[in-house]
Amino acid sequence: MGTLDWIAVDWGTSNVRAWGLDAAGAIVFATSSDQGMGKITREAYPDVLSGLVGGRSAGVEDVLICGMAGARQGWIEAPYLHTPTALSHLALGAVAPAPVGDLRPRILPGVCQAVDGREDVMRGEETQLLGLLALRPGFEGTVIMPGTHSKWVRIEAGRIVAFATAMTGELYDVLGTHSVLRHSLGGERNGPATEDGVAAGVSAGLERPAEVTSLLFRTRAAALLSGRGPDWCSGYLSGLLVGAEIGGQREWLGTGTVPLIGSARLGRVYADALARIGVASEIIDATDATLAGLKAARLQGTT
């Protein structure tokens, strides 16, 4: 491991993570806190950054940040790049808040799709997509990024040409916590989900995505009528939302292998659902993609 050369930061809504890297990209230190964009004021960013890297940043100037720090309600707004946008130019859109001691932070922009009826935004995922191109040079096709707000992204010739956001993860959370369906999930909404429930939900969603608002209520009816327990119901709800997300956007999928950028757990649910409709996929760890993207963006900044 070499000498600390620069600092990479992923500033999300809920959390912030930082990595000290040497000139070859090896990790010298890694740290994180819960001081995400959603929890702090604009004025707090310098102190949170200082606190994160502690006394470990001596001699370092370069700090490259992706994610929600660049949102309008973040540290300083990094205006969206517009689709179609070349990922090789991402760092050109970076903005620089005032230095923090010796540190000179830059914040990467998000990407928007300002198309009437197809408006959409991302912040952070664009950096993971740049990372994907570093990890899988020349990739073209559709990428799925499962999560709270799942992104479906079409990449062509190194550009983001179109994308869509499905609220799958957030729907699961708000319905499981606040709707009548919570009674069927037994209060253990993060508990184990039986494979049977997931499979039933995925099938229903893939086959009838247009009826998803009705199929949702089946979670409740199946508990009342068929004696399905909280585990089955939780699995069904999760599987249904994933199935409907995929089933409703099948025209995005071609014959190529689909990269799934996300957690291993969620990636497997998507991979199984895609396999059912004959689509191959490959899970790529989200943190790996973020780090690869920040490294690639830093090289853009120095050329």
Added chain:
Amino acid sequence: MGTLDWIAVDWGTSNVRAWGLDAAGAIVFATSSDQGMGKITREAYPDVLSGLVGGRSAGVEDVLICGMAGARQGWIEAPYLHTPTALSHLALGAVAPAPVGDLRPRILPGVCQAVDGREDVMRGEETQLLGLLALRPGFEGTVIMPGTHSKWVRIEAGRIVAFATAMTGELYDVLGTHSVLRHSLGGERNGPATEDGVAAGVSAGLERPAEVTSLLFRTRAAALLSGRGPDWCSGYLSGLLVGAEIGGQREWLGTGTVPLIGSARLGRVYADALARIGVASEIIDATDATLAGLKAARLQGTT
């Protein structure tokens, strides 16, 4: 107006309403309280009923109740009738809790669809459907009952043959209150919704119901990118959910006029959306249907 003859009760989850009726069905008194099923214990029902009718029930025995009082967690369970079920036999499934003083209450059953993959339940709507058949004798076709949990019901030869529940109203509430979309609704989720927003949402939902989980996020993106205000966004979200409900279930709709049983406000949104796809509809007030159904059910009980 004649002498008080019997009492009709609609016991919902949030509220309970009671009407004193004469032998010809005219209303002698009407009353209500917020002591719905969701707020009271099993033991509280007799006192709530007594309190509702106050000292006005002298000489009356007959109390006919529909709705959630018959749920498992209600006063006493009135087991579901199974589809296909003849509405002319609804009162045969009524159950009788212990008398309350001189009052002899009976609770009408709900209806279930115990079909694997299509499980569904209703309590209260079956009584409104019986009322519809009293108000529109011989009706056959699809009925839509807009609301928190919208019901789509197929009526043939006086029977409920199939139904489905779309969580449209509840999705609007939980997404507007608890999801990231709340930021775009500006905290005034019950505020005015511009016609433009409703129209844009209805169009999107009707045209692309299978993509509803993505189209939902457009509420947020349109606020960020296109400067849409809270009114537009609230209208879009509402219209999108109604449009997707209708668009995803178009095969239920034939050439006949669709009865819309619900509030006038919500009925108009559905009527406008249906008109766009060439389907005529007629709004029937939910309370009118409930009262007509309770009256019809009482006659079943006396034959």
